[in-house]
Amino acid sequence: MNCLEFRQQILVDPYTKFGPAENHLSQCERCQDFANEIKNLDANIYQALNVSVPEGLGAKVHLKQSLSEQNNPHKPQLWLALAASLMAVAVFMYQLVAPSAVQPNPTSAIVSLVNQLAEPVIAHVNHKSHDFYAVDHQPISNTDLQSVLSGLSAEIGTKISVENVLYAAICPVDGTRATHLIVKDGSDKYTVVLIPDHAPSKAFEIDDELWRGYISPHPAGAIAVLAAATDNHAVARIKEINDQYIQSFYLSAER
Amino acid sequence: MQEKRLRYENLVNAYNSWLYRYAYWLCGEKATSEDLVQETYLRAWRFLDSLKDEKAAKSWLTTILRRENARRFERKQLAYSEIELDSLPSEREDFDTRPEVLALRNALRLLPKKYREPLVLQVLEGFSLEEIANIFDLPRNTVATRLHRARQKLRKHLNGEEQLVQVNELP
Known part of the structure; x- marks a missing residue:
């Protein structure tokens, strides 16, 4: 281990204990000084972070929990009944109003269930969103987009302008190679994930704490169209956008 | 029960x-x-x-x-503009008031959230890299990079080599 490697390690964890670092530390005076400086920095960080806790906080937590139990002994049952009623009304209304919006099959009503695919998709976009939503991305080049899409034998329809694609990458999702895109529509941003080798039997609504959208069957797999839950305008249009994107993205015939 | x-x-x-x-x-x-x-x-x-x-x-x-x-x-x-950035730890009575600690408190307030959060977990409560990676659902190496940058940024800020600036962030 050289000085650079040691210092990188000490900045990640000043109290790291492993052989190579210990050996280097015992032999390098400058790195001993550096390690002491960082340990001192950490001690001060600890003091700065260590705010005092309000007196009796634990007792307040116990009290609130007890009161909550006393005041709402039947709350779970009421909540479940209400949720079931709303679900039934929502499914009924959906079948009346838009029986073929997501899929021609009338039995494929959108339900608020998360299928097995939702979890890895959300986990992936959660992981990536730190990068995506922190900065304004510039549209990617047509060459880059085609390169990504061709990696999955996917194509993009004419309803979406290439200039509106802000990001495109092949990403591992649930053990398969998925195409991950960020598409701009006006001022809204939508995440689209095309997942081959998965065949959901019907469309599922995603109602995650951070994401809203749908995972739907697709001619050669599944397509997820998501909006950030905090983006009200994008969420309000998610149904319309989902239908539009299902038509716009497709996998080429040779797949 | x-x-x-x-x-x-x-x-x-x-x-x-x-x-x-x-x-x-x-x-x-x-x-x-x-x-x-x-x-x-x-x-x-x-x-x-x-x-x-x-x-x-x-x-x-x-x-x-x-x-x-x-x-x-x-x-x-909450919109960006509604986040009260100045409200991040400002109640002095709760803190060690040594100058170096006060300077650090201010620097921590300016540190981007993605760097501050893992640092709080590690320094204040001793979470391991693996535990932090699980909590944030991030790869271990990403957490290591953020911890490295967090300390580097604080160090440079305190040494006057690089000034941290206030940025509005979503949670």
Whole structure:
């Protein structure tokens, strides 16, 4: 281990204990000084972070929990009944109003269930969103987009302008190679994930704490169209956008 | 029921201080931090049966609190401009008042959230890289990079080599 490697390690964890670092530390005076400086920095960080806790906080937590139990002994049952009623009304209304919006099959009503695919998709976009939503991305080049899409034998329809694609990458999702895109529509941003080798039997609504959208069957797999839950305008249009994107993205015939 | 209550009380007694401090560095307000801790424990009570391994309790509660904080923003629909950045730890009576610690407190306030959060977990409560990676659902190397940059940025800021600047951030 050289000085650079040691210092990188000490900045990640000043109290790291492993052989190579210990050996280097015992032999390098400058790195001993550096390690002491960082340990001192950490001690001060600890003091700065260590705010005092309000007196009796634990007792307040116990009290609130007890009161909550006393005041709402039947709350779970009421909540479940209400949720079931709303679900039934929502499914009924959906079948009346838009029986073929997501899929021609009338039995494929959108339900608020998360299928097995939702979890890895959300986990992936959660992981990536730190990068995506922190900065304004510039549209990617047509060459880059085609390169990504061709990696999955996917194509993009004419309803979406290439200039509106802000990001495109092949990403591992649930053990398969998925195409991950960020598409701009006006001022809204939508995440689209095309997942081959998965065949959901019907469309599922995603109602995650951070994401809203749908995972739907697709001619050669599944397509997820998501909006950030905090983006009200994008969420309000998610149904319309989902239908539009299902038509716009497709996998080429040779797949 | 008695056994569940005993488990719950142990969790409250063991981790309420940690959760309050973590909440405080997430939201910067005493009252909101208390609310977050209360909501975290209410949810923990409801789902206590899902906690199979007591060793994972601290990470489990921390994850619940992060989600409660995200829900808080969702409920209030806070916009960038509504986040009171100046409110992040400013109550001096709660702090060590040595100049170097005050300077660090200010630097921590300016440190981007993605660097500050893992640092709080590691320094204040001794979470391992693996535990932090699990809580944030990030690769271990990403967490290592953020911790490295967090200390590097603080160090350079304090040495006058690089000034941290205020940025508005979503939760």
